[in-house]
Amino acid sequence: MVDPEVTERISVRRAELDDLEEHLVKQLAEVRAERDDLAAAERVLTRMGEQIAAERAVTAPTVAQVGGKGVLLIPHRAPEVTETVLPPEYQRILAAVRDAGGPVTVRQVGEAIGLDTGVRGKLEPLRGKLTKLADRGWLHKRPDGRFAVRP
Structure with missing residues (x-):
């Protein structure tokens, strides 16, 4: 016969x-639910990081090597890209065209930014920069060779 005290201890221990x-x-x-939440947060952060990296790649000025010298590339204009991504010199050029209030010649932009416009050699690099800004969508180059700000 089994001792009732042993049976009682077994019942208590089982409870x-x-x-x-x-x-x-x-x-x-609770641990599994928290792990699932952390996994979801990790996926969201990874996706956000990828999106931010992609946006930075599009908006950040890119430096390329040409002849062993670093050359800054001008990004294409896009709705999410502001002109602050442009190098300061290009920002000044863009501001000069905008301040003119209408289509301007290379010489007028040169005068506005303080170049010696009497020297043709000073205007040609400026013409190249204006053309680059037009090619990238920041300015509009008119058939008559004048430049205007894109709306």
């Missing part, structure tokens, strides 16, 4: 283990 199991199952469910 303790059942309570512990219930607590552990609940805790495991």
Whole structure:
């Protein structure tokens, strides 16, 4: 015959283990839910990081090597790209064209930014920069050779 005291101890221990199991199952469910939340947050952060990197790649001025010398490339104009991505010299040129209020010649832009317009050699590099800005969508080059700001 089994001792009633031993049976009682076994019943008490079984109840303790059942309570512990219930607590552990609940805790495991909470841990799994938190791990799922962390995995979702990780995916969102990865996606956001990729989007930010892609945006920076589009908007950041790119430096290329030409003849061993670093040359700054002008990004194409896009709705999410502001003119602050342009080098300061190009920003000054763009501001001079904008301040003119209408189509301007290379000479007029040169005068506005303080170049010696009497020297042709000073205007040709400026013409190249204006053309580059027009090619990238920042300015509009008119058939008569004058430049205007794009709306």
